[in-house]
Amino acid sequence: MTLNRRDFIAVGAATAASLSAPAVLADGHGKPRVVVIGGGSGGATAARYIAKDSKGAIDVTLVEPSRAYFTCYFSNLYIAGLTELDDISHTYGTLAAKYGINVVHDWAVDVDRASRTVSLAGGSVLPYDKLILSPGIDFVEGAVPGWSVAAQNKMPHAYKAGSQSELLKAQIMAMPQGGRFAMVAPPDPFRCPPGPYERISMVAHVLKQTNPTAKILLVDPKETFSKQALFEEGWERHYSGMIERVGPDFGATNVTVDPEAMTVDIDGSVEAVDVCNVIPAQKAGRIADVAGVTDGNWAPVNAADMSSKADPDVHVLGDAAQQGDMPKSGFAANSQAKVCAMAVRGALTDSKVFPAKFTNTCWSLIAPDDGVKVGATYEATAEKIAKVDGFVSQTGEDAATRKATYEESVGWYAGITADMFN
Ligand SMILES: Cc1cc2nc3c(=O)[nH]c(=O)nc-3n(C[C@H](O)[C@H](O)[C@H](O)COP(=O)(O)OP(=O)(O)OC[C@H]3O[C@@H](n4cnc5c(N)ncnc54)[C@H](O)[C@@H]3O)c2cc1C
Structure with missing residues (x-):
C-alpha cells in the first residue's frame, strides 16, 4: 500500500513537520546501505551507533520529517512548569556533521521489500541493504468514540x-x-x-x-x-x-x-x-503496517537482533515492536537500538556480535523531588525479550530517597539524549 504525503500528515503527525528536499543520499560507493525510518529514541540511537562504530564503512540515512525532536520523557514536567519546552528539544546537526549520517527531513511513505527500497513523500527512492523502522505509535481509529x-x-x-x-x-x-x-x-x-x-x-x-x-x-x-x-x-x-x-x-x-x-x-x-x-489505544506507527511487518497492530520481532519475523533485512525498534517483556519506553527503544546496531553492523561488515542484553528503567515524578522508578534487565530468548530481574520503588520511602531518585532521572535524561543526538 502506498500513502501520499497528505495521508500521512492527516493520520498521524502531531508535531509540526518541516518538509524539505532530501540531503545527499547514499550514492552506492560500494558501501552497504542502512536506511533508518524515524529519528526518535530507537531510530536516532541506531543510526548514531551504526555510523559511529562502523567508522564510515556503512552508509547510514536517517529519515525523519521533523527538524526538532521533542522527547515525551520530561514532557509531563514541561506541562507542570518544571522545565521548558526548549529543554526537551533536540536537533540532528551533530548526527550529520560528526558521524556523516545523511539526515533526510521527509516522510517515508512506502517500503518495497522485494526491491529493498523506501519511497519518500518528496519523491526520492532510497535503496537499502538493511532497513530499520522506529516510527513510534499511531492511534487506533475509533478507539474512543467521538474522538479522532x-x-x-x-x-x-x-x-x-x-x-x-x-x-x-x-x-x-x-x-x-x-x-x-x-x-x-x-x-x-x-x-x-x-x-x-x-x-x-x-x-x-x-x-x-x-x-x-x-x-x-x-x-x-x-x-x-x-x-x-x-x-x-x-x-x-x-x-x-x-x-x-x-x-x-x-x-x-x-x-x-x-x-x-x-x-x-x-x-x-x-x-x-x-x-x-x-x-x-495505540498501534505501531503506520509505516510499519505499510511495510507489511505488523500483525495489524504491532510488529513481531526476533529478540536477538530486533529483526522482523516477516523479513530478516528489516528491523523494528521501540514502541512499534512486539518484542516480549519490555515496556514501550524511550530507555527500552534506546537499549534495543544498540542491540540492533551491533547485529546490523555485524551482518554488513563481519564485525563481532555479542549476545543481546537489554535494560530499562522508567522514572516518574509525583511532585517536585518526589521521584519513583521501576526497572529490569532482560535477555533474548528464542521466543521473546525475557525479563531477568527487576526492582521498583517502595511506598513509604523517605524524602531523601525520593529526591535521589528524581536526580537520577535528570542524569538519565542527559545521558540518553546525548546517546541519541551527540
Ligand atoms: C508523556 C510521556 C512520558 C514518557 N516518559 C518516558 C520516560 O520517562 N522514560 C522513557 O524511557 N520513556 C518515556 N516515554 C516513552 C517514550 O517517549 C517512547 O517509548 C519512545 O520515544 C519510543 O521510541 P520510538 O523510537 O519507538 O518512537 P519515537 O521516539 O516516537 O520516534 C518515532 C519517530 O519516527 C518518526 N516517524 C514516524 N513515522 C515516520 C515516517 N513515516 N517517516 C519518517 N519518520 C517517521 C516520528 O516523527 C518520530 O520522530 C514517555 C512517553 C510519553 C507519551
Whole structure:
C-alpha cells in the first residue's frame, strides 16, 4: 500500500513537520546501505551507533520529517512548569556533521521489500541493504468514540510531544477556577505505562499552585496500572481530594467523548469538563503496517537482533515492536537500538556480535523531588525479550530517597539524549 504525503500528515503527525528536499543520499560507493525510518529514541540511537562504530564503512540515512525532536520523557514536567519546552528539544546537526549520517527531513511513505527500497513523500527512492523502522505509535481509529485525530486540537492527546504538549499546557492554564480536567487513559499495551499517571500527578501539581479548587477526573479502562500503589500514595499525600479515578467497574470501558460540547460520557453518565486529555489505544506507527511487518497492530520481532519475523533485512525498534517483556519506553527503544546496531553492523561488515542484553528503567515524578522508578534487565530468548530481574520503588520511602531518585532521572535524561543526538 502506498500513502501520499497528505495521508500521512492527516493520520498521524502531531508535531509540526518541516518538509524539505532530501540531503545527499547514499550514492552506492560500494558501501552497504542502512536506511533508518524515524529519528526518535530507537531510530536516532541506531543510526548514531551504526555510523559511529562502523567508522564510515556503512552508509547510514536517517529519515525523519521533523527538524526538532521533542522527547515525551520530561514532557509531563514541561506541562507542570518544571522545565521548558526548549529543554526537551533536540536537533540532528551533530548526527550529520560528526558521524556523516545523511539526515533526510521527509516522510517515508512506502517500503518495497522485494526491491529493498523506501519511497519518500518528496519523491526520492532510497535503496537499502538493511532497513530499520522506529516510527513510534499511531492511534487506533475509533478507539474512543467521538474522538479522532481531527479533534486533537480540542481534546489533545499530548502523547507525541511538541505542539500537543504546548496546547495541553495552555488549556490547563486557561481553566476556570474550580474547573475540571479529565483524562481518558488508554488500554494496554501503550507507550510509557506510567506516563498517564505521571501526567495526572504533574497536572495536579500545577493546578494546586494556580487553581487549587480544580478537580481531576481519571477515566481508566484498566483494572490496575503501573506503579499504582506509589502513585496512589503520592496523590493522597500531595493532592488529597483532588483526583478521582473511575475504573472499569464504574463504566470506564464504555466511554464516548464530545469535543464540541466538551463532555465525557462514562457508561451513560455525561460529565462536563473544561479540559479533556484523550489518550487513545495505540498501534505501531503506520509505516510499519505499510511495510507489511505488523500483525495489524504491532510488529513481531526476533529478540536477538530486533529483526522482523516477516523479513530478516528489516528491523523494528521501540514502541512499534512486539518484542516480549519490555515496556514501550524511550530507555527500552534506546537499549534495543544498540542491540540492533551491533547485529546490523555485524551482518554488513563481519564485525563481532555479542549476545543481546537489554535494560530499562522508567522514572516518574509525583511532585517536585518526589521521584519513583521501576526497572529490569532482560535477555533474548528464542521466543521473546525475557525479563531477568527487576526492582521498583517502595511506598513509604523517605524524602531523601525520593529526591535521589528524581536526580537520577535528570542524569538519565542527559545521558540518553546525548546517546541519541551527540
Ligand atoms: C508523556 C510521556 C512520558 C514518557 N516518559 C518516558 C520516560 O520517562 N522514560 C522513557 O524511557 N520513556 C518515556 N516515554 C516513552 C517514550 O517517549 C517512547 O517509548 C519512545 O520515544 C519510543 O521510541 P520510538 O523510537 O519507538 O518512537 P519515537 O521516539 O516516537 O520516534 C518515532 C519517530 O519516527 C518518526 N516517524 C514516524 N513515522 C515516520 C515516517 N513515516 N517517516 C519518517 N519518520 C517517521 C516520528 O516523527 C518520530 O520522530 C514517555 C512517553 C510519553 C507519551
